[in-house]
Amino acid sequence: MDRAVLVTLKGSGKLADELITLCESVDIETIKIFTVPLNKPSAAWLLGSGKTREIIDYALDYEADMIVFNPALSPSQQRNWEKESGLCVIDRHEIILEIFSSRATTREASLQTGLARMEYSLPRLTRAWTHLSRQRGGTRGTRGEGETQLEIDRRIVLKKISRMKRELEEVKKQRAIQRAKRAGTVPSACIVGYTNAGKSSLLNLLCDAGIKAEDKLFATLDPTTRSLKLSGGGSLTLTDTVGFIRDLPHKLVQAFHSTLEEAVLADFLIHVIDSSDSDAEAHYRTTLATLKEIGAGEKRIMTVFNKIDCFTEDESNLINIKGIQLETEQSTFCSVKTGEGIDQLLAEMERFIRENRIESLFRFPADGRGYKLLSELHSKCEIISEDHEDSYIEVRAVCPDEIRNRYAGYILD
Numbered sequence: 566m567d568r569a570v571l572v573t574l575k576g577s578g579k580l581a582d583e584l585i586t587l588c589e590s591v592d593i594e595t596i597k598i599f600t601v602p603l604n605k606p607s608a609a610w611l612l613g614s615g616k617t618r619e620i621i622d623y624a625l626d627y628e629a630d631m632i633v634f635n636p637a638l639s640p641s642q643q644r645n646w647e648k649e650s651g652l653c654v655i656d657r658h659e660i661i662l663e664i665f666s667s668r669a670t671t672r673e674a675s676l677q678t679g680l681a682r683m684e685y686s687l688p689r690l691t692r693a694w695t696h697l698s699r700q701r702g703g704t705r706g707t708r709g710e711g712e713t714q715l716e717i718d719r720r721i722v723l724k725k726i727s728r729m730k731r732e733l734e735e736v737k738k739q740r741a742i743q744r745a746k747r748a749g750t751v752p753s754a755c756i757v758g759y760t761n762a763g764k765s766s767l768l769n770l771l772c773d774a775g776i777k778a779e780d781k782l783f784a785t786l787d788p789t790t791r792s793l794k795l796s797g798g799g800s801l802t803l804t805d806t807v808g809f810i811r812d813l814p815h816k817l818v819q820a821f822h823s824t825l826e827e828a829v830l831a832d833f834l835i836h837v838i839d840s841s842d843s844d845a846e847a848h849y850r851t852t853l854a855t856l857k858e859i860g861a862g863e864k865r866i867m868t869v870f871n872k873i874d875c876f877t878e879d880e881s882n883l884i885n886i887k888g889i890q891l892e893t894e895q896s897t898f899c900s901v902k903t904g905e906g907i908d909q910l911l912a913e914m915e916r917f918i919r920e921n922r923i924e925s926l927f928r929f930p931a932d933g934r935g936y937k938l939l940s941e942l943h944s945k946c947e948i949i950s951e952d953h954e955d956s957y958i959e960v961r962a963v964c965p966d967e968i969r970n971r972y973a974g975y976i977l978d
């Protein structure tokens with residue numbers, strides 16, 4: 566365990582608790598939290614000189630190994646702190662990147678987290694090589710003539726970044742192929758929500774998916790898709806994906822593009838909320854903001870308040886939940902742990918699908934291309950009516966979003 570002094574800004578609410586949990590996830594023990602007001606951010610240190618001195622002295626007196634900032638530090642601020650204290654100084658973004666790296670097991674997840682780390686480390690290559698930064702770049706080349714080690718490092722990292730981006734493009738193509746195979750009349754939903762809300766547990770319960778569900782942050786990095794038979798006869802493909810957190814590093818969101826695309830392309834989203842968490846409302850807003858950031862802000866959402874088995878009827882929490890409920894289209898309460906409310910949840914899912922069936926009227930030309938499109942609709946959509954005229958064909962059908970978007974130009978109403 567590394568011992569750390571934490572620095573959070575005044576007014577950041579429960580972020581300090583969250584930072585402690587984040588640190589624990591990468592074996593960092595918190596020995597002290599400084600909650601600092603930030604009146605005038607300093608370009609060199611972020612904090613004022615008095616506070617800076619006080620924190621560094623404390624960290625040295627109590628033999629801390631590192632100082633962890635909740636607010637993001639610029640590369641030069643980080644450098645100044647490290648030089649002055651002689652300790653490893655990192656911020657929340659780096660902790661999150663570190664957790665993601667430690668969780669990555671598949672090639673896709675490793676590539677995505679690796680890319681985000683490389684891009685984060687690029688402007689920070691001159692830093693001391695502390696334990697968290699040891700893998701940062703990992704670039705000890707031989708010194709070329711007239712070149713500094715730094716330039717060599719930069720070049721190597723840039724090369725690695727472009728190689729990883731190329732590989733991720735491949736991954737993205739593979740995902741698109743898999744998705745196209747799945748696409749059909751079956752509606753698709755993606756389970757989204759704050760990390761640790763119970764997303765994987767829900768997919769496991771509904772589809773016997775066998776995904777690792779654990780009481781830790783970012784247990785899931787890779788999406789898993791399963792098919793669910795509904796009692797009304799229909800079925801649904803459900804995808805469990807990576808969780809969100811406040812202040813998710815932007816580079817990470819970009820790097821996880823292919824994974825997050827599952828949410829963008831689903832017909833609707835199932836937003837799981839840990840309703841027992843006193844910070845549920847902030848988690849709810851974070852998820853909505855992240856969805857917006859990845860381009861899934863306009864999706865229809867069904868809200869699931871999970872973990873009602875440990876829901877405390879604390880008044881403020883109830884008010885928060887009620888507030889969220891008022892904003893949502895459709896919501897339901899359940900406990901994946903005890904099974905309470907699951908039948909209701911399934912019924913709501915069926916209702917949601919029924920109510921959101923959108924019929925589209927297509928007009929295709931009565932030629933080779935038109936017939937090809939018609940046959941695709943027949944294989945992937947539910948056809949309501951079909952009308953053949955001399956020069957065109959009109960088809961009314963219920964289609965997955967993906968088809969409707971692709972053939973939007975042929976839609977009449």
Ligand SMILES: Nc1nc2c(ncn2[C@@H]2O[C@H](COP(=O)(O)OP(=O)(O)OP(=O)(O)O)[C@@H](O)[C@H]2O)c(=O)[nH]1
Pocket residue numbers: 758759760761762763764765766767777778779780781782783784785786807808809871872873874875899900901902903
């Ligand atoms: N008490 C209680 N615990 C639950 C419930 N649902 C899930 N959990 C627990 O909550 C923890 C997190 O569950 P996961 O399913 O891994 O959560 P997740 O949303 O997939 O989390 P990430 O993959 O990390 O984003 C696990 O320890 C679960 O056992 C519930 O209804 N009640």
Ligand SMILES: [Mg+2]
Pocket residue numbers: 764765766777778784785806
């Ligand atoms: Mg999970």
